[in-house]
Amino acid sequence: MSGARILxxxxxxxxxxxxxxxxxxxxxNVDTAPDGQQAVxxxxxxxxxxxxxxxxxxxxxxxxxxxxxxLWGHGVPILMISGFGTVDSAVxxxxxxxxxxxxxxxxxxxLSARVADLLERRPxxxxxxxxxxxAAGIVGRSAPMRALLxxxxxxxxxxxxxxITGETxxxxxxxxxxxxxxxPRAKKPFVAVNCSALAEGxxxxxxxxxVRGAFTSAARDRAGVFEAADGGTLxxxxxxxxxxxxxxxxxxxxxxxxxxxxxxxxPIRVDVRVIAATNVDLKSLVSQGKFREDLYYRLAVYPLxxxxxxxxxxxxxxxxxxxxxxxxxxxxxxxxxxxSPLAMRLLRQYSWPGNVRQLLAALESAAISAGDGGRIxxxxxxxxxxxxQDGAQQxxxxxxxxxxDDERAAIEAALAHTGGTLSRAAELLGMxxxxxxxKMRAYGITAPAPExx
Numbered sequence: 001m002s003g004a005r006i007l008x009x010x011x012x013x014x015x016x017x018x019x020x021x022x023x024x025x026x027x028x029n030v031d032t033a034p035d036g037q038q039a040v041x042x043x044x045x046x047x048x049x050x051x052x053x054x055x056x057x058x059x060x061x062x063x064x065x066x067x068x069x070x071l072w073g074h075g076v077p078i079l080m081i082s083g084f085g086t087v088d089s090a091v092x093x094x095x096x097x098x099x100x101x102x103x104x105x106x107x108x109x110x111l112s113a114r115v116a117d118l119l120e121r122r123p124x125x126x127x128x129x130x131x132x133x134x135a136a137g138i139v140g141r142s143a144p145m146r147a148l149l150x151x152x153x154x155x156x157x158x159x160x161x162x163x164i165t166g167e168t169x170x171x172x173x174x175x176x177x178x179x180x181x182x183x184p185r186a187k188k189p190f191v192a193v194n195c196s197a198l199a200e201g202x203x204x205x206x207x208x209x210x211v212r213g214a215f216t217s218a219a220r221d222r223a224g225v226f227e228a229a230d231g232g233t234l235x236x237x238x239x240x241x242x243x244x245x246x247x248x249x250x251x252x253x254x255x256x257x258x259x260x261x262x263x264x265x266x267p268i269r270v271d272v273r274v275i276a277a278t279n280v281d282l283k284s285l286v287s288q289g290k291f292r293e294d295l296y297y298r299l300a301v302y303p304l305x306x307x308x309x310x311x312x313x314x315x316x317x318x319x320x321x322x323x324x325x326x327x328x329x330x331x332x333x334x335x336x337x338x339x340s341p342l343a344m345r346l347l348r349q350y351s352w353p354g355n356v357r358q359l360l361a362a363l364e365s366a367a368i369s370a371g372d373g374g375r376i377x378x379x380x381x382x383x384x385x386x387x388x389q390d391g392a393q394q395x396x397x398x399x400x401x402x403x404x405d406d407e408r409a410a411i412e413a414a415l416a417h418t419g420g421t422l423s424r425a426a427e428l429l430g431m432x433x434x435x436x437x438x439k440m441r442a443y444g445i446t447a448p449a450p451e452x453x
Contacts, residue, residue, distance in 0.1 A: 003027065003028070003029065004028050004029070004049035004050060004119050005028070005029045005030075005031070005046070005047070005048050005049050005050075006023055006028050006029070006030050006031070006048060006049065006050045006051070006052065006115070007030075007031050007032070007033060007039060007042060007043070007048045007050075007051050007052070008020055008023070008030060008031070008032045008033070008052045009032075009033045009034075009035070009036065009038075009039040009051060009052065009053045009054060009057070009062070009065070010032075010034070010052070010053075010054040010057070010081070011034050011035055011054060011056075011057045011058060012054070013034070015054075015104070016032045016034070017032075019052065019111070020032055022108050022111065022112070023112075023115065026112055026115070026116075028115075031048075034057075035057050035058055035059050035060060036057055036059055036060025036061065036062070036064060036065040037059050037060050039051070039053075039060075039065060040060070040065070040068070043069075047076075048076055049076070049077075049119060050076065050077050050078075050079065050115060050118055050119055051069075051076055051077070051078045051079070052079050052080075052081060052115075053065060053066065053078055053079070053080050053081070053098075054080075054081060054082065055080055055081070055082030056082065056083075062080055062082070066078055066080070066097050066098055067097070067341070067344070067345075068341075069097070075141055077099045077118040077119070078097065078098050078099050078100075079098070079099065079100045079101075079102065079114060079115065079118055080098045080100070080101050080102070081101075081102045081103070081104060081106060082101075082102075082103060082104065083103070083104035083105075097314045097317075099118055100114055100117075100118060102114060138171065138174050138175065138178050139315065139318050139319050139322045140312060140315035140318060140319070141314075141315065141318065142312040142313075142314045142315045143312075144307040144311055144312050145307070145312055145315060148175070148304065148305075148306065148307070149178075151302075151304055152175065152178055152179050152182060152304065153182060155179060155302045155304070156178075156179045156180075156182035156183040157182075157183065157184065158302075159273050160301050160302050161254065161273070161274050161275070161276070161298060161299055161301050161302070162176075162179060162274075162275045162276070162299075162301070162302050162303070162304060163239075163275075163276050163277070163278070163282070163299045163300040163301075163302075163303045163304070164176060164275065164276070164277040164278075164303075164304045164305075164306060165277070165278055165279070165282075165303060165304070165305050165306070166277075166279065166305060166306030166307070166308070167279055167306075167308050167355055168279045168354065168355065168357070169309075169354045169355035169356055169357030169358055170306040170307070170308055170309070170355045170356060171306060171355075171356050171357075172237065172277040172279075172306055173192060173235060173237060173277070175304060175306055176190075176192070176233070176235045176275045176277060177190060177235075179233075179275060179304075180232070180233040180235075180273075180275070183233070183273070185231065185232050185233055185273055188229075188230075188231040188232030188233070189228060189229050189230075189231070189232035189233070190229070190232055190233045190235065191225045191228050191229040191232065191233070191234050191235065192235040192237060193206060193207065193225055193234070193235065193236055193237065194237045194238055195236055195237060195238045195239055195241050195242050196237075196238035196241040197238075200243050200245075200246060201215070203242070203246065204246055204249070204262055205218075205222070205224065205262050206224060206225060207224050207225055207226060207246075207249075207250075207259075208224040208226060208249065208253075208259045208260065208261055208262060209221075209222050209223045209224030209226075209227060209259075209261040209262065210222055210224075210261050210262035210263050210264075211261050211262070211263040211264045212263075213263065215262070215263070218262075218263065221261070222261075223261075224259065224261065226253060226259045226270050226272055227259070227268065227270060229270075229272045230270050230271055230272060231271055231272075232272070232273070233272070233273045233274075233275060234272045234273070234274050234275070235275050235276075235277070236250075236274065236275070236276045236277070237276075237277045238277070238278060238279070239276040239277065239278050239282075239299065240278040240280045240282055240285055240290075240291060244292065247291065247292045247295050248292070250295060251292060251294060251295045251298060253270070254274060254295075254298050254299075255298070257269065257270060257271065257272075258270060274299070276299045282296050282299075282300070283296070308352070308355055309352040309355045309356055309359060310351050310352055313348050313349075316344075316347055316348045316359070317344060317348070319356060319359060320339055320344065320347060320359075320363065323359070323360050323363045323364075324337050324338070324339070324363070324367075327363065327364060327367045331364075331367055331368065333367075333368075333370075333371050333372050334367045334370075336374045337367055337370065337374060337375070337376065338374065338375045338376070339375065339376045340375055340376065340377050340378065342377070342378045343366075343376050343377055343378045343380070343381060346378055346381060346385055346386065347359070347362075347381070347385070349388075350384075350385045350388050351388065362381060362382050362385060363376070365382055366380040366381050366382070367380075407439070407443075408443045408445070410429060411425070411429065411436065411439060411440065411443065411445060412445060414429050415445070422436055422437060
């Protein structure tokens with residue numbers, strides 16, 4: 001986009017001058033900074049549409065600058081350029097929140113093309129931190145979340161049934177609410193039901209309602225959630241826990257767009273958009289005869305997969321700030337709460353098996369532990385987060401000391417060192433026992449482990 005404002009941050013004056021001249025010739029407004037500190041000062045004074053940042057600089061280096069910007073919620077696209085590039089440095093840069101990475105010397109046409117592409121794809125200011133205001137508080141700007149939002153937008157304008165999949169704690173209900181909020185049904189009811197929370201008889205009555213006398217405690221007629229959601233959206237969470245009999249009734253409701261209250265014989269027409277969710281593999285349940293195949297295909301017309309938090313680590317600073325904003329209003333001592341750089345690094349490096357839900361719980365616990373200090377430090381984080389970092393460092397040290405130059409060799413060395421004991425080898429490598437076993441299978445590694453195989 002011609003006229004965009006770009007900041008070039010590099011300690012090499014020749015590179016700054018030639019790059020600025022090239023970009024100005026392309027029609028951009030270009031400012032320069034010789035180091036990260038001056039870049040921060042310029043960012044305070046005016047907004048930029050794109051940053052070109054050198055990896056290695058005195059003082060605040062490129063990685064530290066990017067980490068600080070992402071921590072502050074800056075969504076500006078960043079192209080990192082380095083004359084000392086390695087695979088590790090590129091991966092680390094991209095994990096930190098860099099949008100693209102180039103090695104010096106850079107061909108002028110390549111640089112022009114990359115800059116134009118990043119400016120074309122850059123998020124609008126309104127969506128720099130949250131994916132979209134209407135999308136029910138979903139936070140993130142990583143590539144997986146942008147792809148998810150695009151699919152949400154496409155299906156929201158239809159009445160198509162949606163199946164949301166994802167691990168526990170990833171925010172499947174938020175995605176369902178986002179689809180509803182983006183749909184023509186947004187002003188109508190959104191009704192959520194957890195299918196695993198109610199016994200079969202109660203769930204059937206909850207969904208379809210009942211008439212007086214249908215069962216012992218049915219003292220009066222009662223409408224179910226299908227009727228309550230008429231004109232709007234019904235969200236069925238943990239759909240994989242439903243019984244065969246209930247699945248049959250759900251299939252009929254979806255096909256015929258009508259329901260029959262328990263104990264009644266007259267059907268009731270309903271206009272409901274159904275969104276279901278599960279954290280289990282429904283296809284596997286179908287193959288086991290535990291879930292109806294016809295219902296599966298009726299639900300999974302347009303599937304949405306919510307990525308686990310470990311696959312969108314660049315969103316963690318945004319999620320942290322979003323959570324802190326809420327905690328500041330709920331916890332008296334958290335009015336000025338922030339997170340230290342070291343604590344943020346630990347949060348970003350942790351694997352988060354419980355996903356966003358675990359992150360929010362960890363931050364609330366840390367906020368309470370921080371007390372009146374006003375800042376969450378590393379020691380305030382839950383033990384499992386700090387211990388995971390210690391394990392990763394121990395694993396890195398072991399890999400280096402073993403002389404192994406790749407993962408397979410490191411695993412074989414650890415197994416040899418421990419006599420094939422998986423739990424001890426996993427501890428040396430800084431990974432979980434299940435992860436080690438999975439990697440052994442992938443590499444075709446076998447080892448005797450008599451006491452804990």
